[in-house]
Amino acid sequence: GNSVTQMEGPVTLSEEAFLTINCTYTATGYPSLFWYVQYPGEGLQLLLKATKADDKGSNKGFEATYRKETTSFHLEKGSVQVSDSAVYFCALTEQGAQKLVFGQGTRLTINP
Amino acid sequence: NAGVMQNPRHLVRRRGQEARLRCSPMKGHSHVYWYRQLPEEGLKFMVYLQKENIIDESGMPKERFSAEFPKEGPSILRIQQVVRGDSAAYFCASSEERGHNSPLHFGNGTRLTVT
Secondary structure: OOEEEEOOOOEEEEOOOOEEEOEEEEOOOOOEEEEEEEOOOOOEEEEEEEOOOOOEEEEOOEEEEOEOOOOEOOEEEOOOOHHHOEEEEEEEEOOOOOOEEEOOOEEEEEEO | OOOOEEEOOEEEEOOOOOEEEEEEOOOOOOEEEEEEEOOOOOEEEEEEEEOOEEEEOOOOOOOOEEEEOOOOOOEEEEEOOOOHHHOEEEEEEEEOOOOOOOOOEEOOOEEEEEO
């Protein structure tokens, strides 16, 4: 079945550091890929998405590129801020479907 | 435009009681999804509903759990005879249409604690 594997956390960085959170997936067909962010006590918010190979999703300084050859969708940000502290979830949907399959989440803490 | 509204935010039940979780989708959204998040884990799909229809319940436990999305009113996730293992955060999401071009909007969740 479809699955998503994320880099294990927690990840702790200093402000302005470079961020990478790894995500790889297993899926049949051509899934759409997503990154969601969850701030403490809140629900998930869509951060960015990519729907086909080589697409790059970007939002709020975060980027991720859909790499079909490596089945990856790594999240990157060039300079993190304290306000980026949250849990980040990589997810996919099967082609034509809406059901999301989530990774286990990566907790990110940014220190001033 | 209000987002997805879930209530209550926190729910405490003793073992054997019933838990009812409510979800009002965003205005104009007719697709509702329920997910469960166990501590320190990702979200797991439970059920997908449209108005008056269950479309996909492949993630629902076979016993004690049920969901509905009536023509009028919120979607309800019902857990009968709760056990400690049901303690989790339950998230509802809604979308306007089916398909990956229609993004899911999540509520803030209901945190169920079974004592």
